[in-house]
Amino acid sequence: MESGSLSADLLRPPSPRRRRTDKAMRALMWTATGIALVPLVLVLYYTLQKGIGALDAEFFTTDPTGNFLGAQGGVKSAILGTIEIVGFAAVVAVPLGIGVALYLTEYGGKGRLAQAVRFFVDVMTGVPSIVFGLFIYLVLVLAGTGGSTFAGWKGSAALALLMLPIVTRSSEVALQLVPNSLREAALALGAPRWKVVVRVVLPSAASGIVTGALLAVARAAGETAPLLFTATIVKATTFNLNQPMNSLPAQIFQDLKQPNDELVERAWGAAITLIAMILLLTLIAKVIQRRSRAKGAT
Amino acid sequence: MNPRPTDATERPVQKAASGGPPPLLPLPTSASTSTSAPRESAGRTRQVELRDLNAFYGSHHAVKDVNLSFAPRDVTAIIGPSGCGKSTMVRCINRMHEEIDGARAEGQVLVDGTDLYGAGVDVVAVRRAVGMVFQKPNPFPTMSIRDNVAAGLRFTGAPRGEIDERVIGALKGASLWDEVKDRLDQPGAGLSGGQQQRLCIARALAVEPEVLLMDEPCSALDPVATLKIEELIGELKERVTIVIVTHNMQQAARVADTTVFMLGGELVEVGATHKLFTTPEDERTEQYVTGKFG
Numbered sequence: 001m002e003s004g005s006l007s008a009d010l011l012r013p014p015s016p017r018r019r020r021t022d023k024a025m026r027a028l029m030w031t032a033t034g035i036a037l038v039p040l041v042l043v044l045y046y047t048l049q050k051g052i053g054a055l056d057a058e059f060f061t062t063d064p065t066g067n068f069l070g071a072q073g074g075v076k077s078a079i080l081g082t083i084e085i086v087g088f089a090a091v092v093a094v095p096l097g098i099g100v101a102l103y104l105t106e107y108g109g110k111g112r113l114a115q116a117v118r119f120f121v122d123v124m125t126g127v128p129s130i131v132f133g134l135f136i137y138l139v140l141v142l143a144g145t146g147g148s149t150f151a152g153w154k155g156s157a158a159l160a161l162l163m164l165p166i167v168t169r170s171s172e173v174a175l176q177l178v179p180n181s182l183r184e185a186a187l188a189l190g191a192p193r194w195k196v197v198v199r200v201v202l203p204s205a206a207s208g209i210v211t212g213a214l215l216a217v218a219r220a221a222g223e224t225a226p227l228l229f230t231a232t233i234v235k236a237t238t239f240n241l242n243q244p245m246n247s248l249p250a251q252i253f254q255d256l257k258q259p260n261d262e263l264v265e266r267a268w269g270a271a272i273t274l275i276a277m278i279l280l281l282t283l284i285a286k287v288i289q290r291r292s293r294a295k296g297a298t
Numbered sequence: 299m300n301p302r303p304t305d306a307t308e309r310p311v312q313k314a315a316s317g318g319p320p321p322l323l324p325l326p327t328s329a330s331t332s333t334s335a336p337r338e339s340a341g342r343t344r345q346v347e348l349r350d351l352n353a354f355y356g357s358h359h360a361v362k363d364v365n366l367s368f369a370p371r372d373v374t375a376i377i378g379p380s381g382c383g384k385s386t387m388v389r390c391i392n393r394m395h396e397e398i399d400g401a402r403a404e405g406q407v408l409v410d411g412t413d414l415y416g417a418g419v420d421v422v423a424v425r426r427a428v429g430m431v432f433q434k435p436n437p438f439p440t441m442s443i444r445d446n447v448a449a450g451l452r453f454t455g456a457p458r459g460e461i462d463e464r465v466i467g468a469l470k471g472a473s474l475w476d477e478v479k480d481r482l483d484q485p486g487a488g489l490s491g492g493q494q495q496r497l498c499i500a501r502a503l504a505v506e507p508e509v510l511l512m513d514e515p516c517s518a519l520d521p522v523a524t525l526k527i528e529e530l531i532g533e534l535k536e537r538v539t540i541v542i543v544t545h546n547m548q549q550a551a552r553v554a555d556t557t558v559f560m561l562g563g564e565l566v567e568v569g570a571t572h573k574l575f576t577t578p579e580d581e582r583t584e585q586y587v588t589g590k591f592g
Binding site: 186190191 | 392432438
């Protein structure tokens with residue numbers, strides 16, 4: 001008797017109300033996903049549609065000419081400038097950020113200083129990028145530090161300030177994921193703490209740290225505001241970081257304001273280039289992540 | 299007020315009489331002739347003594363006034379219900395206890411008369427002399443089998459030329475060599491649980507500790523893997539003083555010469571294993587070993 005009523009319960013179809021609610025909620029989630037995808041697709045579509053015509057060999061191999069009429073040139077200086085500025089910023093910010101994260105996870109613990117550092121890292125993550133640019137403008141550009149006013153390395157400094165909290169945060173998360181049992185195992189083998197960090201903790205967290213660093217680089221590569229009044233916008237390619245230096249975001253900013261269809265198209269082309277560069281970095285980060293995960297699984 | 303194993307001095311005699319696992323030398327001659335170190339250390343396993351040991355986690359008093367000594371070349375099992383402080387006590391012996399936030403220890407841990415908590419003692423040197431195997435196998439996931447065993451040697455700066463031979467010796471010592479000799483360069487995390495635990499034992503043996511602490515080394519393993527580890531303990535005690543924490547009383551009965559019963563952070567009874575399990579002196583011990591609580 002009892003088992004009969006149980007199987008009847010199990011076999012009874014769900015109430016119409018439950019089925020309606022289920023369908024409505026599913027529809028809602030699909031719609032939300034669709035709406036969220038619309039701008040992404042449109043941005044990619046318009047960027048490609050408007051800028052693809054600008055992409056040719058000349059686009060990548062010549063500097064902007066600045067001529068009022070005639071050939072306008074490409075964006076070589078901007079591409080190289082972005083690589084130089086962001087590269088230098090990464091060289092400064094990534095090791096520093098990893099160092100701070102190591103302090104927080106391996107040495108600081110729950111101490112007062114560590115808590116304060118954590119708090120300020122969080123605050124710095126939220127600071128608008130233009131504030132970093134302004135800060136560098138006041139401290140390094142107006143003061144003429146290094147015998148120059150606007151300079152590539154000053155742009156790097158602004159970007160490094162921007163990247164530092166991102167790298168620190170992501171590295172800290174990656175380091176916290178390293179199981180404590182590994183640290184204990186190494187300590188119990190008679191390893192000094194710095195060797196535990198170098199030989200065990202860092203290799204175990206490497207993929208997470210690299211991913212975080214690459215994402216911070218990608219974020220910095222797309223920043224315009226901190227560069228406008230630190231590295232500024234110039235035409236010629238330079239490999240001297242103490243000179244004003246061009247960059248892709250700044251070039252886009254400049255070109256879009258011009259009453260010249262060719263320049264506007266060049267801006268869209270530069271946007272495609274920037275998207276492609278960031279996409280490439282993100283892909284590299286994904287590959288590194290996947291490869292280390294596969295290694296851990298076997 | 300100093301409960302020691304009553305017949306610590308008669309230990310070798312008793313061991314011979316009880317039969318036990320075959321007293322094979324764990325290292326084949328090829329490995330032990332490589333350096334004189336293993337042979338030397340085989341002859342000088344150390345006496346470990348705890349005096350008025352107290353351990354705390356913040357305000358929680360986990361180990362209370364423990365006085366105890368572990369005889370050289372002996373296997374001592376620590377038994378007791380969960381949370382009785384047995385792991386904490388063992389972690390005090392190689393000063394791993396203090397690695398936990400807010401944890402501290404008071405009292406003395408003497409190894410051949412030297413207080414490990416004394417002034418001027420290098421905690422790193424302590425851990426080189428007193429090895430440890432943990433509850434869950436924890437091989438380094440980024441390292442191969444070979445590098446896992448060599449890790450301790452590299453941490454402690456052993457001569458490069460010696461490392462390979464000592465890795466082989468340690469793997470043989472941990473009865474793992476035959477199973478892994480063809481895949482030394484594969485990741486250590488790819489081994490089975492029991493093999494991983496023996497890899498961890500090999501890793502601890504490679505630095506040639508005087509004392510080996512084992513904190514419930516079989517609790518994550520199946521019975522076959524457990525048996526292998528227990529056989530290994532029987533072989534290893536020829537070389538190192540072993541202290542094993544276990545929640546499994548049968549295991550204590552199988553592997554240990556001396557057994558220590560702890561309860562609520564206090565040491566209740568110490569005695570030769572067969573005596574503690576058959577004719578315990580303390581009523582609480584009797585209740586515990588007969589399964590009335592815990």
